[in-house]
Amino acid sequence: xxxNIETTEKPELVIETRNLNIFYNDFRxxxxxxxxxxxxxxxxxxxxxxxxxxxxxxxxxxMNELVPGSHAEGEVIFDGQNLYDPMVDPVEVxxxxxxxxxxxxxxxxxxxxxxxxxxxxHGYRGRMDGLVxxxxxQAALWDEVKDKLNQSGLALxxxxxxxxxxxxxxxxxxxxxxxxxxxxxxxxxxxLKIEELMQELKKNYTIxxxxxxxxxxxxVSDYTAMMMLSDAQRAGTVIEYNETNIIFxxxxxxxTEDYVTGRFG
Amino acid sequence: MGLITKSFAPWRNPQILSVSCPLVVQMxxxxxxVSASLVIARVVRLQVEKTWNLWDSLSKSGEINTEVARxxxxxxxxxxxxxxxxxxxxxxxxxxxxxxxRTAIYGSLWTILFTVxxxxxxxxxxxxxxxxxxxxxxxxxxxxxxxxxxxxxPSIVYGILGLAIFVRALEPLTSGQIFGIVDPTTANGRTxxxxxxxxxxxxxxxxxxxxxxxxxAVPVSLRRASYGIGATKWQTTWSHVLPNSxxxxxxxxxxxxxxxxxxxxxxxxxxxxxxISFDPASPFSKFTTLPIQIYQWTSRPQDEFRALAAAAILxxxxxxxxxxxxxxxxxxxxxxxx
Numbered sequence: 001x002x003x004n005i006e007t008t009e010k011p012e013l014v015i016e017t018r019n020l021n022i023f024y025n026d027f028r029x030x031x032x033x034x035x036x037x038x039x040x041x042x043x044x045x046x047x048x049x050x051x052x053x054x055x056x057x058x059x060x061x062x063m064n065e066l067v068p069g070s071h072a073e074g075e076v077i078f079d080g081q082n083l084y085d086p087m088v089d090p091v092e093v094x095x096x097x098x099x100x101x102x103x104x105x106x107x108x109x110x111x112x113x114x115x116x117x118x119x120x121x122h123g124y125r126g127r128m129d130g131l132v133x134x135x136x137x138q139a140a141l142w143d144e145v146k147d148k149l150n151q152s153g154l155a156l157x158x159x160x161x162x163x164x165x166x167x168x169x170x171x172x173x174x175x176x177x178x179x180x181x182x183x184x185x186x187x188x189x190x191x192l193k194i195e196e197l198m199q200e201l202k203k204n205y206t207i208x209x210x211x212x213x214x215x216x217x218x219x220v221s222d223y224t225a226m227m228m229l230s231d232a233q234r235a236g237t238v239i240e241y242n243e244t245n246i247i248f249x250x251x252x253x254x255x256t257e258d259y260v261t262g263r264f265g
Numbered sequence: 266m267g268l269i270t271k272s273f274a275p276w277r278n279p280q281i282l283s284v285s286c287p288l289v290v291q292m293x294x295x296x297x298x299v300s301a302s303l304v305i306a307r308v309v310r311l312q313v314e315k316t317w318n319l320w321d322s323l324s325k326s327g328e329i330n331t332e333v334a335r336x337x338x339x340x341x342x343x344x345x346x347x348x349x350x351x352x353x354x355x356x357x358x359x360x361x362x363x364x365x366x367r368t369a370i371y372g373s374l375w376t377i378l379f380t381v382x383x384x385x386x387x388x389x390x391x392x393x394x395x396x397x398x399x400x401x402x403x404x405x406x407x408x409x410x411x412x413x414x415x416x417x418x419p420s421i422v423y424g425i426l427g428l429a430i431f432v433r434a435l436e437p438l439t440s441g442q443i444f445g446i447v448d449p450t451t452a453n454g455r456t457x458x459x460x461x462x463x464x465x466x467x468x469x470x471x472x473x474x475x476x477x478x479x480x481x482a483v484p485v486s487l488r489r490a491s492y493g494i495g496a497t498k499w500q501t502t503w504s505h506v507l508p509n510s511x512x513x514x515x516x517x518x519x520x521x522x523x524x525x526x527x528x529x530x531x532x533x534x535x536x537x538x539x540x541i542s543f544d545p546a547s548p549f550s551k552f553t554t555l556p557i558q559i560y561q562w563t564s565r566p567q568d569e570f571r572a573l574a575a576a577a578i579l580x581x582x583x584x585x586x587x588x589x590x591x592x593x594x595x596x597x598x599x600x601x602x603x
Contacts, residue, residue, distance in 0.1 A: 061493075063492065063493060068401065091495055091496070091497050094493060094495040096495075098493065099493035099494075101489060101493065105484075105486040105487060105489065106490070107487065107490060107505060108487075108509065121496050121500050121504075122495065168490075168494060171494070174495075
């Protein structure tokens with residue numbers, strides 16, 4: 001039954017949401033989400049456009065707050081602590097829960113500096129060369145860029161830029177990496193590389209990925225949350241959350257079934 | 266004996282043919298006591314008798330030669346350009362032939378130095394605050410509106426403000442009194458420092474608005490990338506927003522400076538001296554600037570001074586065009602990086 005999960009022991013919860021509601025000013029974008037993210041697993045969030053997937057993902061490391069007028073109600077428990085507690089520093093949250101964006105956004109600096117800067121701002125004082133190499137190796141980019149570390153990160157191809165962004169996220173050694181459609185702008189080969197990379201990364205990190213691509217969710221993830229606009233409130237909510245193979249083979253909800261079998265969406 | 270000067274200049278401004286007559290003056294020095302020994306010398310000084318502009322000099326040279334031969338038999342006709350290296354290197358004098366704009370150039374540079382020292386850090390700091398830190402409250406909106414309005418306030422109003430605040434209220438500071446500096450040439454607070462501060466306030470809104478535009482042009486994805494790895498607001502601003510907006514900020518600053526260099530009205534009110542022949546030596550010196558010098562020369566009745574003013578205008582124009590060209594080069598060099 002758990003074909004995507006290597007170990008049979010019950011995985012530990014890393015992030016858990018409790019009645020999470022997210023608003024943009026008065027508009028409720030996401031309503032009443034109760035889901036969890038398990039350690040060293042890949043959790044996918046799928047659903048049609050505009051149903052709040054990215055909003056939900058960003059709420060996991062408080063990136064939503066950068067949008068003026070947005071606020072959250074409810075709790076996001078990470079490591080036993082509510083992230084939305086007034087005592088919690090959002091900078092600290094983002095340090096422990098990293099993020100990779102839909103459009104690759106390396107800093108307009110050298111490849112080396114992209115990673116070194118990330119480590120440096122968090123007080124890394126060790127051997128920088130070793131860290132840069134290790135991050136690039138983990139992101140499966142080392143062999144392609146080892147001879148041009150001083151070139152601008154923007155000179156790389158789209159897929160390489162996205163892997164550089166992943167390497168940059170790894171430099172601060174987060175516990176969780178949030179990925180917002182990391183492969184949506186990439187061709188199938190670059191996409192495959194990112195997907196392979198995610199399988200490697202989940203040995204050491206917990207990954208949450210938002211994707212439009214149901215095949216991708218089915219290929220890479222262990223758990224899947226299906227989001228949809230609830231008819232009553234016009235706000236996105238998680239209608240079904242389960243192991244990926246159950247979502248794609250025996251969904252409980254009729255709407256999930258319609259969506260994953262391609263009857264709409 | 267006579268001296269006729271004829272000059273040529275490569276621009277279309279007043280040109281002269283000048284005629285000078287010998288003049289005898291008496292100079293006495295060393296009057297020490299009643300039974301003084303007297304040194305008397307006959308000094309021959311050149312004097313411009315008449316000038317013609319470039320067009321007349323070229324088209325009517327025959328008539329001019331005839332006129333000079335008839336009316337000024339002792340004089341020399343000389344075709345000369347007012348704008349030459351001597352003009353730029355000499356201090357101002359009351360004689361057109363020996364007058365220069367060195368004091369005015371130094372005055373302008375000193376003033377601009379203080380303008381930049383005041384306006385650049387405050388302006389960029391304000392822009393960073395308004396763009397990156399300020400929340401959307403009524404007081405911040407009020408500040409923003411005021412900055413936009415202040416950019417359009419007539420400069421003479423800033424001059425009056427400068428007179429009231431820097432020259433009068435802060436006189437001990439602007440005259441250097443509280444630093445123990447007593448410059449005998451300085452009258453009150455009408456110093457380089459007052460002028461620089463006044464122009465600094467004048468260009469502050471321009472610098473803020475331009476810096477805000479530059480900061481706003483930094484893509485939001487870059488900020489997200491930085492926040493996404495747990496950078497603080499200041500780390501993001503210092504390492505990403507500022508380095509990527511600095512070309513735009515510098516462009517705006519250069520344009521603001523070129524505006525300040527050309528300002529006349531506020532400096533007249535603040536009390537720029539119109540005729541000084543020494544270079545400013547400290548922030549607490551009296552000063553004149555290029556536009557003030559031009560303004561003063563144009564108001565003189567003699568033709569020669571108007572020709573001098575035209576030459577000084579050319580110098581000022583070249584300075585401004587150079588600055589604007591630098592701004593355009595900076596912008597082109599760094600535009601389209603994203």
